[in-house]
Amino acid sequence: MAENREINIHVPVLARVEGEGALDIAIRDGHIADLKLRIYEPPRLFEKFLEGRDYNEVPDMVARICGICPVAYQMSAVHALEGIFGAQPGSWVRAMRRVLYCGEWMESHSLHIHLLAAPDFLGYDNAIAMARDYPDEVRRGLRLQGLGNAIIRLFGGRSVHPVGVRVGGFYRAPDQQDVSALLEKLRCALPDAEALVAWTASLNLPRDDQTFTSVALRHTDEYPMNEGRIVSSAGLDIPVAEYQHHFREFQVPHSTALHSLLHDQPYLVGPLARLNLNLDKLPEQVTRAVQATGIAFPSSNMFHSIVARAIEVYYALSEAVRLLEGYEYPFAPYVPVVPRAGVGYGCTEAPRGILWHRYETDEQGLITSARIVPPTSQNQARIEEDLRRSLDAFGLASSDEELRRRAETVIRNYDPCISCATHFLKLAVSRP
Amino acid sequence: MSGKPKVAVHKFSSCDGCQLAFLNLGEDLLRVAERVDFVHFAEAGPVEPHAKVDIAFVEGSISTPDEVARIQQVRANSRFVVTLGACATAGGVQALRNLADGGKWIAAVYAQPEYIHSLATVTSIASHIKVDLELWGCPVSSRQVLGALRALLFGVVPVEEQDKVCMECKRNQTVCVMVAKGIPCMGPVTRTGCGALCPAFGRDCYACYGPAENPNTLGIARRLEGLGLAPDDIARRFLFINNAAPAFHEAGLRAKGEAHGGKP
Numbered sequence: 001m002a003e004n005r006e007i008n009i010h011v012p013v014l015a016r017v018e019g020e021g022a023l024d025i026a027i028r029d030g031h032i033a034d035l036k037l038r039i040y041e042p043p044r045l046f047e048k049f050l051e052g053r054d055y056n057e058v059p060d061m062v063a064r065i066c067g068i069c070p071v072a073y074q075m076s077a078v079h080a081l082e083g084i085f086g087a088q089p090g091s092w093v094r095a096m097r098r099v100l101y102c103g104e105w106m107e108s109h110s111l112h113i114h115l116l117a118a119p120d121f122l123g124y125d126n127a128i129a130m131a132r133d134y135p136d137e138v139r140r141g142l143r144l145q146g147l148g149n150a151i152i153r154l155f156g157g158r159s160v161h162p163v164g165v166r167v168g169g170f171y172r173a174p175d176q177q178d179v180s181a182l183l184e185k186l187r188c189a190l191p192d193a194e195a196l197v198a199w200t201a202s203l204n205l206p207r208d209d210q211t212f213t214s215v216a217l218r219h220t221d222e223y224p225m226n227e228g229r230i231v232s233s234a235g236l237d238i239p240v241a242e243y244q245h246h247f248r249e250f251q252v253p254h255s256t257a258l259h260s261l262l263h264d265q266p267y268l269v270g271p272l273a274r275l276n277l278n279l280d281k282l283p284e285q286v287t288r289a290v291q292a293t294g295i296a297f298p299s300s301n302m303f304h305s306i307v308a309r310a311i312e313v314y315y316a317l318s319e320a321v322r323l324l325e326g327y328e329y330p331f332a333p334y335v336p337v338v339p340r341a342g343v344g345y346g347c348t349e350a351p352r353g354i355l356w357h358r359y360e361t362d363e364q365g366l367i368t369s370a371r372i373v374p375p376t377s378q379n380q381a382r383i384e385e386d387l388r389r390s391l392d393a394f395g396l397a398s399s400d401e402e403l404r405r406r407a408e409t410v411i412r413n414y415d416p417c418i419s420c421a422t423h424f425l426k427l428a429v430s431r432p
Numbered sequence: 433m434s435g436k437p438k439v440a441v442h443k444f445s446s447c448d449g450c451q452l453a454f455l456n457l458g459e460d461l462l463r464v465a466e467r468v469d470f471v472h473f474a475e476a477g478p479v480e481p482h483a484k485v486d487i488a489f490v491e492g493s494i495s496t497p498d499e500v501a502r503i504q505q506v507r508a509n510s511r512f513v514v515t516l517g518a519c520a521t522a523g524g525v526q527a528l529r530n531l532a533d534g535g536k537w538i539a540a541v542y543a544q545p546e547y548i549h550s551l552a553t554v555t556s557i558a559s560h561i562k563v564d565l566e567l568w569g570c571p572v573s574s575r576q577v578l579g580a581l582r583a584l585l586f587g588v589v590p591v592e593e594q595d596k597v598c599m600e601c602k603r604n605q606t607v608c609v610m611v612a613k614g615i616p617c618m619g620p621v622t623r624t625g626c627g628a629l630c631p632a633f634g635r636d637c638y639a640c641y642g643p644a645e646n647p648n649t650l651g652i653a654r655r656l657e658g659l660g661l662a663p664d665d666i667a668r669r670f671l672f673i674n675n676a677a678p679a680f681h682e683a684g685l686r687a688k689g690e691a692h693g694g695k696p
Contacts, residue, residue: 015479018448042445042495042550044526053668060638064525064673067449067571107456115455115476126477128465139459146458157629159456160449160571161640164633171633417448 007396009404016116016126016408018068019418023407024254025387027396032388037380037411039255041418050370055081055167055339055361062357062372063161068111068417071104071152072350073372074165075226076357080346081167084361087337092330093169094226096155099323100165101225101348102316103151106144107159108351109271109309109316112415113200114141117306120409121203137199140192144313147189151320154182169334176329183324186317193314194289200310201293205303206409208390212300212382214273215262217349223281223315224274226348231277232262233298240347243356249373257377257418266381269353270414271308272299283322286315302386305413339365350375352415376416383414437585438485440472441516442506444492444499445526445554449571450517451475451491457574464578467585481505487512487584489577493519493526495554507561512584516577518570520557522642523676525570527554530676556676565590569625570640570673576625593625594645597637600628609636616656618669621647621679642674649683663687 007027020041026034046065053061058077063070075097082089114137115127124130131138149159154174156162164170215236217228231237238246249258261267276298282290290297290311295304339361346357353375360369387410394406441451454461455476470476471483481502488510494500507513515521523530530553557563565584567576576592583590597619601608609615609631618639619631630637643649649670656666670684 015474015477018475020443020474040498042499044445044495045529048532049525049528054665057638057668057672060640061525061672064447064449064570067447067452070449111455119477128462128470128476131462135462138462142458142461145456149456157633158571158573158626160452163630163635166635171635 007400007403009400009407011404011408016119016412018066018416021411021416021418023387023411025391025403025407030396032391032396035384035388035391036254037383037387039257039380039418041256043256047370047372050359050367053367055085055337055365055367058359058367059165059167060161060163065372065374066417067160068108069104069350069352070161071100071156071165072348072355074162075101075348076346076350076355076372077359078165078167078346079226079348080344080357080359081361082337082344083346084342084344084359085167085337085339085365087168087335089169089335092328093334095323095326096170096173096333098225099151099320100155102320102323103148103155103159105316105351106148106313106320107152108148108415109313110141110145110148112351113196113306113309113313114138114145116415117309117412118200118203120405120412121205121306140196144189144192144196144317147186147317150182150185154178166334168337169332171333173330173333174327176327179324179327183321183327186321186324189317190314190321193310193317194285197289197293197307197310197314200307201295203306205301205306207301208303208393209300210302210386210389212302212386213262213265213267214276214298215267215269215354215378216274216277217347217354218277219281221281223278223319224349230347230354232267233273233276236262240356241345243345243347243373244358247373247378249377255380257380259381260373260378261381266385267378268302268382269375269378270305271312271351271353272302272305273353274349275308275311282311282315283318286311286318289314302390302410302413305415309415339363352376352417353378374417376414376418379414379416383411383416386410386413436467436469437487438471438483439468439581440481440483440485440488440506440510441470441474441476442472442481442488442490442502443474444490444503444520444557445495446492446517446519446524448475448491450520450569453516453572453574453577457578460574460578464581468581482509484509485511487514487581489514489516490520490557491516493523493554493556494551494560495526496550500551500560503557503560512564513557513561514565514567514580514584515557515563516567517572518568518640518642518673521566521568522674523554523556525673525675527676528671530554531671554676565592567592568623568642573625573627593623595624596620596644596647597622597624597626597628597631597641600624601631604628604632606631609634610655610659614659616659616661616669618652620655621649621652638672639669639680640673642677643679647679649679650686653683653687663689
């Protein structure tokens with residue numbers, strides 16, 4: 001076909017992603033001459049809004065960065081602030097924060113699998129159209145999403161911008177009877193989540209192995225959520241506080257979200273990276289479901305991200321059941337904290353990957369400086385690298401429509417949350 | 433496809449959380465899709481931003497020159513425009529940048545104007561176009577959004593709650609956190625619709641649903657002062673999620689001692 005045709009693919013509004021992005025690809029003489037994931041979502045400058053705010057206001061403020069993963073922002077923030085104040089919230093708070101995070105993983109991953117990603121692999125434009133032919137699968141997915149939301153509501157009253165998290169723990173502990181009622185529903189959904197893993201693995205996923213570096217948290221005795229060291233598949237193993245010595249953020253003209261590199265190379269964060277680096281931390285029943293897929297994890301095929309997401313839905317559901325089975329109403333749902341001046345770091349596993357926060361406070365606990373690195377901005381360089389390679393492998397001689405579809409599918413593997421990514425433009429520019 | 437009413441969901445500067453009022457509906461989402469035709473809803477798939485629609489739901493505030501033009505298009509193409517949540521209705525938390533002192537901070541932001549196209553201020557949808565219905569809340573709830581949708585489909589004016597959160601606490605028989613525990617709560621001046629969640633969690637309402645009808649901001653500011661809050665502390669409570677809503681904006685500046693002189 002036209003080896004030397006000139007192709008310009010322009011997708012002005014990327015559909016089925018969170019937030020506003022666009023894609024421009026220029027192909028000249030059978031090569032990709034230019035490729036840009038353009039992120040034009042307006043920056044909202046949260047790091048600046050946090051300055052001068054009391055530490056108690058931070059969980060409510062940072063939740064507003066993302067409607068899809070507010071819990072992640074609250075978790076990274078409270079861990080960073082408790083680090084400054086030397087607060088030790090104890091085992092009850094630790095376990096319940098994990099349950100809350102399980103809820104967000106289930107909600108976010110189920111939404112992505114069913115409403116955003118799966119239509120690509122089954123040939124539909126959207127989930128509503130897909131539901132006409134796959135009603136049971138879509139309904140199962142929406143139920144799992146709903147259960148994730150129910151967990152968040154149990155601890156926070158509502159699933160978007162929940163109100164229950166405070167520095168030191170929770171404002172309120174759930175009643176035993178509410179826990180028991182939800183636990184019963186969660187238990188009943190375990191077969192659904194297991195079936196979801198098998199279903200995603202049965203989708204007609206392209207084979208496209210690539211070399212990339214996975215980055216995730218790693219904890220000595222559990223699948224990572226709130227705690228751990230930052231590790232990579234290339235041997236990095238550092239405490240959270242050393243992040244900025246190894247990772248570099250920089251601005252590119254075509255994106256309102258900063259790009260990020262590890263030792264000057266793109267890297268992957270998110271479910272596939274997390275699973276690749278923490279397979280040995282999955283409980284037995286989840287490991288069996290992973291093995292039953294026939295996919296050899298760790299995987300270097302980005303299209304396995306949807307399977308990794310389903311595996312994490314199953315894991316999160318099992319983990320929530322396990323932790324809530326031992327639920328006891330606590331003496332107090334939080335420990336009191338005494339503010340002091342200092343610097344603190346928090347890094348937790350948001351549904352889309354590591355979310356790193358750094359705060360400075362004064363002696364009254366007012367925030368004097370904040371820095372937030374969300375997962376999607378970290379993935380941008382990797383997405384562009386992946387697009388160049390996978391479109392080449394797909395065949396640049398394909399029709400414009402085929403190329404556009406493939407490019408969009410590749411981008412959705414990363415579940416980019418653009419609203420999250422763009423709120424952090426560094427402001428250290430030419431301050432007089 | 434059919435005679436179903438056409439609906440669009442447009443996103444401006446926001447966190448995407450209010451659109452979740454649809455996407456978090458679970459199986460009800462499929463039921464809604466049987467009654468209306470989502471012709472533009474980028475996050476859910478359909479992209480047809482210039483389609484003529486019966487109802488346009490708008491999430492987010494106006495913060496870029498492109499958005500100024502885009503919202504005019506939305507108005508021209510829609511029979512009803514409904515704002516979804518604090519950003520669209522009152523500018524949202526990002527309107528805090530309007531308060532940045534002396535423009536110094538803004539200048540720092542625009543040091544690379546060739547990359548970033550942002551307006552100096554963040555504004556609500558109604559500052560640009562006529563809005564037919566405003567839904568408050570950060571975030572709006574599915575109940576609110578479906579209630580509004582259903583009322584519009586029946587051709588009646590939707591009822592929006594304007595009561596104070598306090599009224600809802602009384603109806604729920606929630607113990608008042610301010611009276612019982614001396615916790616500084618914004619419930620007395622905040623519009624309900626959330627279900628009075630925060631007091632039910634034993635904490636202070638932080639006014640995410642915006643000003644209630646006829647809010648006594650002077651009274652609550654005095655009460656907060658009586659509870660020992662410093663002027664800055666009081667100001668921050670008004671200047672938070674709904675900082676650009678006129679009643680809160682003015683009360684916040686007054687608490688800071690900048691009343692009347694300040695402008696949004």
